[in-house]
Amino acid sequence: MIKKVSLHIYNAQILDVFNQKFEKTELWIDKNLIYYRGKSNELKAEKEFDAKGQYIIPGLIDAHLHIESSLLAPSELAKLELKHGVTRIFADPHEIGSVAGVSGLFYMIEEARNTPLHIHYMLPSSVPAAPFEHAGAVLAADALKPFYGFPEVNGLAEVMDFPAVENGDPDMLEKIRDAQAAGKHADGHGAGLSREQLAVYRSVGIDTDHEATSGKEALQRIQSGMKVFIRQGTVEQDERAILPVVRKNNQSYFSFCTDDKSAIDIEKEGSIDHNINLAIKEGIPSERAFTMASYNAAQAQHLENVGALADGFIADLVITKDPDEFKAEKVMTNGKWVDQLNSKVLTFTSPAINASLKIEDLKIPLKSDHAHVINIEAHHITTKHTVEKVARDHQGNFIADEKFAKITVVERYHDLGHGLGIIHGFNLKEGAIGSTIAHDSHNMIIAGVDDKAMIVAYDRLKRIGGGLVLVDKNGFARELPLEIGGLMSNKSYQHVIEKQKAMREAFKGISEGIDFDPFLTLSFMALPVIPSLKITDQGLFDFDKFDFIDING
């Protein structure tokens, strides 16, 4: 009996992930599935495709990332990812969840239906992340549970609140159990955990982690029963350190992720294709690198029929000319070639920005000329905490200068006030920069050397509904509006990349000698759970004391 399928791909070297080798064979695709791998006289196809001897691998998978870090809406990031051979991503909508709660999560799910990229969501496990700042929403277990009904939801995202797990916090345990009861699982976020602390995570069934930063940490995770996502993003880059411990025997427990990667970087160097090319460069056989980037990731994320080019698997694949220098030539998801994508971003009704800031609010009265100062550590999300001698006016108020700028975090959801601090390392000669991206609560954060410019920045952010803003000494503002909750643009990825580059250029006009992304750095200054000194809407937070401190030194 002759069976008729949709598409026949022949004349190809096709990866066999089960044996990790390329094989000259054929694929028969029917609707969204690979129907048959191999030559056959019993099959016919509506369409024929001559792969001209090229190599075919399963579509690449990003096992963990935050879409918000790209500043793009899901369907726009999708266009970039697909260009790079990524056909499936597992996203934690933690940032939009912190801003807009369940309506943020729902938007992300709905918006992602607009693209041929498979977008799975892992529900944010810690909103709010910490009790030291006001956030836009609280996502308790009760709020998350209904989302397991959505087919796109694949589990609970990076559990990061180690004390809550260790102490058996009921809401945290309920979140984890709800994921498991729904047949899903919980990803871990075990940054810096000891081998014994990993056991605490394992005791509640957490079975993946992307926070290994060394080969030793990676092997500890595997020994504990976790699967490891090797991360290579814009900020954290762990791949070179981990690759040496990936062996034939244990390779199946490793896959790749980007975690946080800017659209600029994805366009420049790639997404998971970059992880792959780096791995090949470091000596991993390409067949193994491709398997890690596809089948292994699907297995770690508990998807049974994803990531292999074999009967019954979802027809997600990528064609490349040279397996040792991977570049996606042609991409298929769900059995359909991905062509020009013309989707429009879905509109989101952001929560109103309910912040208020007057110029008098920016005064920092000091008791002496010594004050606690946040010191930027270039290319890190940590800061150094020092007490410095700073300038004061005749009333005793702090005066900002090129060395020490002023920084404020303004609560944006319910007008609950603002915190003030002094920051070193932006080298601002004039003006101010501001953003509504401020991990993890995403209040409004503004740094500047000129109170008027800071107020202009505040005003612009409020008017445009959030985004990135830069104000020069003349009060002239440039901005990248982020219409989706002040976190993501509703414009095309090309537009966002261009605008972001323009903002970085403009920053060079008001600062000097800075080689890091000032807006990315700014966005971590309000994250109190990372050392050493941070600023929230409630004031200066000293990580070592794990409490707020007074600014007077």
Place this chain on the structure above:
Amino acid sequence: MIKKVSLHIYNAQILDVFNQKFEKTELWIDKNLIYYRGKSNELKAEKEFDAKGQYIIPGLIDAHLHIESSLLAPSELAKLELKHGVTRIFADPHEIGSVAGVSGLFYMIEEARNTPLHIHYMLPSSVPAAPFEHAGAVLAADALKPFYGFPEVNGLAEVMDFPAVENGDPDMLEKIRDAQAAGKHADGHGAGLSREQLAVYRSVGIDTDHEATSGKEALQRIQSGMKVFIRQGTVEQDERAILPVVRKNNQSYFSFCTDDKSAIDIEKEGSIDHNINLAIKEGIPSERAFTMASYNAAQAQHLENVGALADGFIADLVITKDPDEFKAEKVMTNGKWVDQLNSKVLTFTSPAINASLKIEDLKIPLKSDHAHVINIEAHHITTKHTVEKVARDHQGNFIADEKFAKITVVERYHDLGHGLGIIHGFNLKEGAIGSTIAHDSHNMIIAGVDDKAMIVAYDRLKRIGGGLVLVDKNGFARELPLEIGGLMSNKSYQHVIEKQKAMREAFKGISEGIDFDPFLTLSFMALPVIPSLKITDQGLFDFDKFDFIDING
């Protein structure tokens, strides 16, 4: 902070399935889980256990079997399995389902709660197996679906009705979809399928198979995306043929099963421990054999926290002195050492045996002295179909003799009549044997050379509620009552083994030159879907014509 757990096992060589090597390390067990693998100063335990340098491996798993084939109730088979280091089995209650429908399934689940062996059920996918015999029940998708609510139920068992899948039979597809929608999966039974036919199974998501009988068939299954259970049972023994294709690269897709194994054989040579020792003898490294028998099986059955000796995994383990000649010295399931087990078998209310048979019913009038004959093929479940010259009385009725015995299948559920045939190969000198185990419908099947003895056999089977019976020329009956649906005994495994041996001995008194188990052979004579000539309650079934035929030759 010191964490206190239940048990600390030290001084042991502990298998690391993730790297397939033994490691001198320690296990910390808390309640039913392995809390931590490794030495630790941060842990304390209520109890200490010195393993005295012995080897510890994860509990063995039988990936597919029929409990009924042991003639034991689940909790009794469990005692045997646990002695052999098996801590988890995946059972298809197909036989009791055919006899007693949903109440049979429910009984198996409930009875299995009586043992520390983990017993998972895969729901029988084809009850009744074929339309050519009357069975005790019909289990359509609607009947099966509620059972996915039981935690013991892990999916749909060996889908064997290839035409139903290929033709998209709605009830079959619903059964498969229901399993998948419940987060479970469907096992396959692809006996003799071509590479293309495997694709039909894969297209509906069937992802395992235990019917490969050669290395080539095994590799075809893996290439198609299936996992392979290597079978070594009482009847089918495929392991030696498949082992040569198990390699380091593809080992993770192989695990072990017994499918059908008698209690006698399990006691004599072992269960999955036998598969392991055979594999080691054939050159598979013991670390790999143990991994196949534990972690790989759990993965194939979609259990995430089973089969490894690592944090967060269920504490099922076995201690052995010599990994290269495995023998279970001590067994743990759910964190508890298995000691003397004194459980009693749960009572089952079998469906009444509604059969009737009178001596006149056994007459086989023949038009000539040529008749169609079923020929036993020793050690196979197939038969040969011949036309033979047989003896007749003066009325033209068939006369049985040592060469050609009479065989009847009596419908046992609703008194729907009986079929009659002639069988060659039992070498009966006198009397009769009978059984209520008659695949797949388990009607009453009786073969004999003496009509009176056959009636005695029928009568005894009816009185004892089913079982095995043997009648000699004096009408003296020996029997093994199978109180649970006429399929399983409610007595101890020791009792059943002893009785079974006694029945085999007794058979030697009424027959000559037979080296196979006559009751096992008898049980397959009513299975119409296997070549070549079989007998059901509805008459002689010719597999090649796939229809009933007249007995006259």
